[in-house]
Amino acid sequence: MQKVLLSGNEAIARGAYEAGVLVAAAYPGTPSTEILENAKRYKEIDASWAPNEKVALEVGIGASFGGARVLVTMKHVGVNVAADPLFTLSYTGVRGGLVLVVADDPELHSSQNEQDSRNYAKFAKVPMFEPADSQEALEFTKLGFAAGEQFDTPIFLRSTTRISHSKSVVSLGERPQDVPQPTLERNPAKLVMLPGNARRRHFAVEDRLRKMAEWSCRQSFNRIEKGAGKVGVITAGVSYQYVKEVMPDADVLKIGLVYPLPEQMIRDFAANYETLYVVEELDPFIEDQVRAMGIQVIGKDKLSICGELTPGRIQKGLFGQESPTEDNSPELPPRPPNMCPGCPHRGVFMELNRAKAYVTGDIGCYTLGFMPPLSAMDTCICMGASIGNATGISKVISAEEQRKVVAVIGDSTFLHTGINGLMDMVYNQSTATVIILDNRITAMTGRQENPTSGYMLNELKTYRIDMEQLCRAVGVQHVKVIDPYDIALTRKTIREEMARPEVSVILTTRPCVLVPRDNQERRTPLYVDHDKCTGCKACLRLGCPAITWDEEKKKPNIDKILCVGCKVCQQTCGFDAFVECK
Amino acid sequence: MSDVKNILLAGVGGQGILLASEVLSEVMLMAGMDVKKNEIHGMSQRGGSVVSHVRYGKKVYSSIIPEGEVDILFSFELLETRRYLPLLRKNGQIVVNNLKIAPPSVALGQREYPENLVEEIRKKFPATTVVNGLDLALEAGNAKTVNTVLLGALSKTLDIDQALWLQALKKMVPERLLEINLKAFALGCNI
Numbered sequence: 001m002q003k004v005l006l007s008g009n010e011a012i013a014r015g016a017y018e019a020g021v022l023v024a025a026a027y028p029g030t031p032s033t034e035i036l037e038n039a040k041r042y043k044e045i046d047a048s049w050a051p052n053e054k055v056a057l058e059v060g061i062g063a064s065f066g067g068a069r070v071l072v073t074m075k076h077v078g079v080n081v082a083a084d085p086l087f088t089l090s091y092t093g094v095r096g097g098l099v100l101v102v103a104d105d106p107e108l109h110s111s112q113n114e115q116d117s118r119n120y121a122k123f124a125k126v127p128m129f130e131p132a133d134s135q136e137a138l139e140f141t142k143l144g145f146a147a148g149e150q151f152d153t154p155i156f157l158r159s160t161t162r163i164s165h166s167k168s169v170v171s172l173g174e175r176p177q178d179v180p181q182p183t184l185e186r187n188p189a190k191l192v193m194l195p196g197n198a199r200r201r202h203f204a205v206e207d208r209l210r211k212m213a214e215w216s217c218r219q220s221f222n223r224i225e226k227g228a229g230k231v232g233v234i235t236a237g238v239s240y241q242y243v244k245e246v247m248p249d250a251d252v253l254k255i256g257l258v259y260p261l262p263e264q265m266i267r268d269f270a271a272n273y274e275t276l277y278v279v280e281e282l283d284p285f286i287e288d289q290v291r292a293m294g295i296q297v298i299g300k301d302k303l304s305i306c307g308e309l310t311p312g313r314i315q316k317g318l319f320g321q322e323s324p325t326e327d328n329s330p331e332l333p334p335r336p337p338n339m340c341p342g343c344p345h346r347g348v349f350m351e352l353n354r355a356k357a358y359v360t361g362d363i364g365c366y367t368l369g370f371m372p373p374l375s376a377m378d379t380c381i382c383m384g385a386s387i388g389n390a391t392g393i394s395k396v397i398s399a400e401e402q403r404k405v406v407a408v409i410g411d412s413t414f415l416h417t418g419i420n421g422l423m424d425m426v427y428n429q430s431t432a433t434v435i436i437l438d439n440r441i442t443a444m445t446g447r448q449e450n451p452t453s454g455y456m457l458n459e460l461k462t463y464r465i466d467m468e469q470l471c472r473a474v475g476v477q478h479v480k481v482i483d484p485y486d487i488a489l490t491r492k493t494i495r496e497e498m499a500r501p502e503v504s505v506i507l508t509t510r511p512c513v514l515v516p517r518d519n520q521e522r523r524t525p526l527y528v529d530h531d532k533c534t535g536c537k538a539c540l541r542l543g544c545p546a547i548t549w550d551e552e553k554k555k556p557n558i559d560k561i562l563c564v565g566c567k568v569c570q571q572t573c574g575f576d577a578f579v580e581c582k
Numbered sequence: 583m584s585d586v587k588n589i590l591l592a593g594v595g596g597q598g599i600l601l602a603s604e605v606l607s608e609v610m611l612m613a614g615m616d617v618k619k620n621e622i623h624g625m626s627q628r629g630g631s632v633v634s635h636v637r638y639g640k641k642v643y644s645s646i647i648p649e650g651e652v653d654i655l656f657s658f659e660l661l662e663t664r665r666y667l668p669l670l671r672k673n674g675q676i677v678v679n680n681l682k683i684a685p686p687s688v689a690l691g692q693r694e695y696p697e698n699l700v701e702e703i704r705k706k707f708p709a710t711t712v713v714n715g716l717d718l719a720l721e722a723g724n725a726k727t728v729n730t731v732l733l734g735a736l737s738k739t740l741d742i743d744q745a746l747w748l749q750a751l752k753k754m755v756p757e758r759l760l761e762i763n764l765k766a767f768a769l770g771c772n773i
Contacts, residue, residue: 005611005619109622133618133645166620166645167607244643312649332665333693335594335685337630373690540690545629548684549691561725 011134013038015141029075032103053078067182093152097145106308116282121259128156221256232273342564344510362386364410387421390432412442426475478504523565533577586639593658598729603634610638620645727766734770
């Protein structure tokens, strides 16, 4: 058998392939994004990016009803968007197996909250598997399809950042030869969720959960690993690995199906120990249910609900032992992420800062507009929120202050859930200004195609949504299209539209600098002519990584390797000191 | 006692750290060991601090290196080396690229880049190898092979058959860049 190193995300895609999946749909979101990027490498799978997670799941549901096995993936907050179809899908059940992968982000490495998606399993009554490494990620994905079809239910596969982005050794299997051709098959009593039908289906859902909890007690994905027999630990997912590291002698009940829990198995295991731990990241999800069985455990009284676990944090929480390292470091200059050199968003934020705008922000690379020296973002809640937030805040402030309110959103986020906010703005006659930073790509998650790119996930050309026409069709009377590298025009347009007591949209049209396809134009790096430079630091307001301050000369320098020649800095300089390299 | 060996890679987004950790992990897999590797990515291309954990041995559980158990800090930048020193074991080893990249606060003239880092690192961890990665990469013929030069230097501290390193590079480096990378690797080995 071939052994390879795969990330959890690669292993999930491989598992889908080996399960005979025909369709995969997703909206990108860290740490889930690479699953679909890997699924597309299997030509048997029709993998596509949807404009948002709700659409992705709805496409998945359709394909399942057609009879195909389907993989749908998203990050934890994506499930909030997809929750509407999810809760009713739980009632209809599936035809072809449907595995919904949700990738949580304990520690908020790249997220706006650290919600624990296991609660969705309980809430939506959808069974959930949780792998502890890449081999299990592959196996549990396959298992999800089989179990989902056996019990007529969608299945959650929960990953976390440390599973999705860790690589470990995996043995590969094969795809079945005979994946059947899906066909139409009507079953309206099961698939049309009118109250009369749904009432009956709810009983089926409850019955299914009871049966799965019993079945689960006899399955090898829930297993007991014997240690010295003195203490017991119940754990699941990545926490299992840390338990094995910190408590090598403990007896461990490792749970693979985290909802519904194998109750009898837990009771039998727990009966053996005076000291029983539950080790899990985020919420006391397993712990609360075990306590409800009347079993006393040590868990979140010792381990934090906030942040991810590590071997050291478990050691410290359960046994009070400080990790051997002692951080006596002086405070070092931090190294936060920054917009790339040549990023078309940079000049827009510098001008928003100068115009003293109150910026309702959104989710994307441009959220980095919050960071100094740009410092031009006042709110950021969730995908698409900037526009509704701008409408709401404008409702309650004075006419003078209303002029300061600007919503800033990217193309992908606008199409995800921002456009509904814009409809509301026009319909209810808001006065705020919207800036859509259209760089034709879903940049922050690593440059995924979207309906503004003109390309699909499979790299084939497709229609490109005309954002200007779209905004006009919604009813926006003032749509200004600008090149954000033209700083004078950017400044003038932002100020004019902020002053206008009507809805207006400013659409910036420079593509992301990291997409070679959209950056064919040759540009020359710049240098600073120190004879002309007065050391006024105006250029430093851009926070461009290519510009560094020379403390000895009291003048800036440009790193020629980093500079892409966007010339935005040249336009901030009043002394013509920024010159193209020969 | 566990035989697991822990290498922490550190540096700045865009320096080729993830590729280096891929090659390193592949070498260990080919050497017949259990391997786990872990890193946070998704925003790193925008110049942030990047770390990658690589662990190998007979059986590896956690993909995160337990705090204070790093055997080798393999670092691509000096300030990032300093940042992760507390994770090293006593008598840990360091292979470090002799390079300073100014973080934003330094580039803006608000903070100073710490001075005498090489001396400070050496004082705390005498088993430190400092590599002039860029010079050697330029000597190999491409500034972007710094990560391969550094892998060469790292390979000297590990007891792994040289042939496996070359095999891994051949597998993972695009063919048109292979020759230059093999040269870079050899230069790293010879320091």
